[in-house]
């Protein structure tokens with residue numbers, strides 16, 4: 742018997758203005774996307790922006806549905822569109838921002854488990870880490886150097 746310890750390290754920026762320029766620009770794109778979210782049921786809007794190695798930026802936001810489970814998170818909207826349109830491009834960075842209409846979100850809000858799994862697929866596919874930045878509506882921004890860092894013991898193709 743042995744214990745295995747898995748550690749994750751994150752960088753915390755006090756404000757979006759502290760981010761490296763390309764990451765700040767990407768986060769502003771995510772904020773713009775958040776404002777266009779379709780979230781009439783939860784009133785919780787999420788925006789995601791993805792920077793590709795071909796210089797393109799893809800954005801997405803959450804799309805809700807009267808049949809609740811049929812809706813989709815912002816991160817998966819963005820990453821599946823990326824996979825569909827740019828299957829050969831590498832994802833360099835992803836920025837995520839979330840905000841509620843009912844209370845101001847100051848704490849950095851990480852992607853949900855399902856989105857982490859979805860994003861992990863593309864990190865494995867491209868065989869290179871992607872930087873993930875996430876924040877609330879305002880306040881601190883957390884940076885993870887890879888998706889793997891956010892999802893230890895991920896399920897991937899090696900198990901199939």
Ligand code: THU
Pocket residue numbers: 780783785786787802803804805812813814815816851852853856
């Ligand atoms: N949501 C996202 O878009 N991304 C996440 O990572 C967590 C949750 C959305 C789904 C739903 O429309 C709303 O936020 C409330 O859960």
